[in-house]
Amino acid sequence: MIAFRIALRVLRRDRRTRTSAILMGAGVAVATGLMLLLVSLPGAAQARVDRAAWQELGAADFVENGDEAAMSLMVVEDHYDDRTITRIDVAAHGDPSAIELPPGVERFPAPGEVLMSPALRRLSGDLPASELADRFPGEVVGTLGTEALTHPDQLAVLVGHTPSELENVALPVNGFAEAGTVWNPTLDLLAGVGVVVLMIPSLVLVASASRLTAARREQRLAALRLAGATPRQVVAAVAGENAIAAVGGALLGWAVSPLARWAASHVEWEGGTWQASDFVTSPALTLAVVVTVPLLVLAAAVVGTWRVVRSPWGAARSERPRRPHWLRLLALPVAGTVFFVLLRNMSSQLGLLLLLGAMGLVVASWIVIGPYLTATFGALFSRVWRKPSMLMAGRRLRHDPKGAFRSSAGVVLAVFTGSMALTVLPSLESLAGSSSPFRDSVLYVYADSKAAVVAERTDAALARYGVEQRAERIAAVELRTDGVGQEAFVVECDSAARLFRVDMGRACEEPGIAVTDSPELVEGVAVSNFEDPDVDLPEGVPVHVIDSESSRGTIPPLIDPSALPAGLETEPSIVAVSVTPETADVVHTALAGAASGLKVESVPAMIASQQAQLDDLRRVTVIGLLAAALLSGCSAAITTAGSVMDRRRTFGALLAAGTPVRLLGRALRTEAAMPALVATVGAGATGVVVGGGLAGLFTQSLPVVTPWVLAPVVLGALTALIAASVCVPALKRVSNEPLSDD
Structure with a gap:
């Protein structure tokens, strides 16, 4: 007390x-x-x-040892206007009441029944049925509760089917995935x-x-x-x-x-x-x-x-504190070694926690190294420069490096964070794009054995909606040379020009095989429909080299049906429809409704999904950088002001001896900003290295380093300079107070 x-x-x-x-x-x-x-x-x-978790197919309760499954489950992503719709298709194999339902799912949908999230129900109600609602054929009998949704505005739908409708396309499971398993x-x-x-x-x-x-x-x-x-x-x-x-x-x-x-x-x-x-x-x-x-x-x-x-x-x-020892420099390589060792061996949540701890050690290592660098540069200033302000700043940096660096610690951490983030993001952006052989204006479904049925249903829906486009059927075969197989598509030449990223040129004048590489790849090749034995291609089949319009991926060989060997029967496995901007939503609805839960794919949808993920990363990066910059700027300003207040007697004596306030202010700004200017460069380089390591978790190529990685260094330097300017008002306040207060 x-x-x-x-x-x-x-x-x-x-x-x-x-x-x-x-x-x-x-x-x-x-x-x-x-x-x-x-x-x-x-x-x-x-x-x-x-x-x-219940929306994750990979975490569902799969059947084991050939046991009878309780239900069939299929989960795909659909899209409308750059928004993702999570579609879950289910079919009960027995009594639906025996299947445990996730929280927020009020009932197991019977065949022809649909449960929608509130946001999807509102959206589908505001649009013509041909643009969205008809993608989920059936009667809407309920709503998915917030306990079953990732966020309140999630677009999700649970569609009920008969087991035969999902046969060969859905996975047999005993139940939905439970919370904690994903x-x-x-x-x-x-x-x-x-x-x-x-x-x-x-x-x-x-x-x-x-x-x-x-x-x-x-x-x-x-x-x-x-x-x-x-x-x-x-x-x-x-x-x-x-x-x-x-x-x-x-x-x-x-x-x-x-x-x-x-x-x-x-x-x-x-x-x-x-x-x-x-x-x-x-x-x-x-x-x-x-x-x-x-x-x-x-x-x-x-x-x-x-x-x-x-x-x-x-x-x-x-008394003057002891100067930091050079052994502090070992902190960074030791922490970096621990980080990269854990990075190469991360395989679980525990590994992730250890990796984050190692990253914290890398960040903290700069707090250990900083005072030594500050003392080193202070000694350099004292030897090289002869200006009074620089000599005063150098003496301060050399005699109290810990106190001088303290104001820079937060700025250094913000620079490290920014450089790391701006190394990871461009590396992820370099992966954006699509390797699909189809054009941007094509919607397609890999329907396998159900392709013919899907195509018929799609044509019927398109006719009902008054759309001129019709579904086109594509069969997949295998070209085999010396035991090495290569997938090829069987499609008519005119359809190939509409659907794929190729310039058919004069290939349609003499139907045969169109390839985007050397024609030797198909000479003497046998063809198979993946079920029957290989059949040699007829002699004299024309082979055309066509130009690919895609810079990503490869275009498989395109075979005109008339060039197939006699007796080789093929069944379509892909259903594709070429669309226009005006008919895209209606065609998507027709194709999705006919596909009974199979994923409708397109190049724009893939790119939109990737861009949405990148936008999320950019958003959280900007928020994190702003928060880190604000915290570091506040800590730097407080530390700088505290440094002036702690040395009030010294500054008062210098002012009483006739030292100009401008000279003292220049010295204070130098000693406050110089450690940050030096350390931010090193922290930026460290952030690039750590960011490159984290980028390796997502990419197998070298990290992409852009000039934007310099932005945090520049921002950190500006933050340090702005924070250092606090010393001038504090110094003026000291000059206006009598020394007798101390």
């Missing part, structure tokens, strides 16, 4: 200590609110995945990266706030120690002084954390926002964060009193 009363008296009497406490409380509040949000990210990601590695990785790269700047902000007026506090505590106070009393005084601001800030951060969660729930991912309940943390985890943050502040403050407890006379005389 005595220590607490002393702390209250200091706060009442000392205006600078009171200002420091207010700033510390604000920093702790921001850090607490943000960390409560960050620790909820992994749980929010898993909650989103758990709700949609995890999204991309979403988990992003959530983990967000926790790592934003929590550390948050802790830096807390540390920066707790270091305000540190020198003045040390002198006051040293005086108490020399006056006879015991080490325990000194520590208690420090704890009491910081506990008021830390606990108050933590409670304020907890109070405003619902606003942060509400804002986070409006960030779109995979086509929709989040449910508010996704970001709710357990009471135990919330209590742990609210208690841990103030404890970290108190621990940092108590550790900072070690010099006072050990040597109060040295603290009172402000």
Whole structure:
């Protein structure tokens, strides 16, 4: 209680200590609110995945050892106007009531029944049936609840069939996948990266706030120690002084954390926002964060009193701290080695957690290296430059490198994060595109044995809708040479020109085989329909070399039906329809309704899906960078201002001796900005290397490095310069206060 009363008296009497406490409380509040949000990210990601687990075909309860399946299940993605529709087709093999339903699914649909999500039901009701609703033939008998949807606006539909309708196209399963059996590695990785790269700047902000007026506090505590106070009393005084601001800030951060969660729930991912309940943390985890943050502040403050407890006379005389050792440079290669070893062996959620921890070590290694680099460049300034401002800045960087680098730590972390993200994104963007041989204006379905039925139904629907286009049937065969097989499409020449990315040229004048590579590839080749024995191609079949209009993938050989060997029977396996922008939605509906759940594919749909994922990544990257830049800028500004306040007596003496404020301001800006300018380059390079490693999780090629990776370095430098400008107002305030206050 005595220590607490002393702390209250200091706060009442000392205006600078009171200002420091207010700033510390604000920093702790921001850090607490943000960390409560960050620790909820992994749980929010898993909650989103758990709700949609039943929509995952790969995690369903598959039958084993030839047992009788309870149902057939097929899950495909459909599209309307660049929006993804998750379609689940099911057929019960016995009593539907014996099948356990996922939360939010009110009934198992009988054949001809449909359950839609509220968003899809509204959308289909606002459009002509020929554009959307007829894709899901049947009567809408219910609505999927929010417990069954990834987000409130998800477009999802559950369609019931007879077992024969899904025969040979759906998988036999015993039931839907349950919550907890599915995890999204991309979403988990992003959530983990967000926790790592934003929590550390948050802790830096807390540390920066707790270091305000540190020198003045040390002198006051040293005086108490020399006056006879015991080490325990000194520590208690420090704890009491910081506990008021830390606990108050933590409670304020907890109070405003619902606003942060509400804002986070409006960030779109995979086509929709989040449910508010996704970001709710357990009471135990919330209590742990609210208690841990103030404890970290108190621990940092108590550790900072070690010099006072050990040597109060040295603290009172402000002894120069020891210069960092060169062994600090080993922190980065050690952390990098651990990161890449774990990266090469990541195969589970535990491996992902370890990888994120290793990435945190890489980030933290720059905090270890930074003071040594700061001292090195300070010594360089002192030897090379002779301007008074540079000499003063060099002396500060050399004599107190830890304090000088402290303001740069948050900026360095933000630069690392940005460089890493801007290395991963271009590498992912390089994968965007389609290797499909079909043209952009073609919708197609791989229907296999049901292709003929699908084509007939599609033609009937198109005639009913008054659309002139008709379905075209494509058969797949195998060309085999010396035991090596190659898929080829059997299609008439005119249809090939409409459907595929090729220029048929003069190939239609003499029907035969059209290839986009050397004609030797088909000379002396046998052909097979995958079921009957191989049959040699007739001699003299014309082979035409045609031009491909696609830069991605390969175009399979195209065989005119008249060029096939006599007696070789082929059945269509692909149904394709060439569309125009005006008829695209109607043709899509006709094809989807006829395909009974088979996926309707097109090049624009593939690209739209890829672009949606890239847009999600860009969005969260921008939000993360803005948050990291804001946190780092605040911590840098607070640390810079605290540095001026800690050296108030020194600056006051220099001003009294006639040193111009402009000269001191230039020296302060140099010592505040130079460590950041140097360290951001190294952090940017490290971010590129780490980002290249993360990009390897998605691509097998070398990472794509663009000039945009320099943007975080430039942004970090500007942030450091802006934060360094805080020292000038603080210096002017020092010049207006009498030295007798100290």
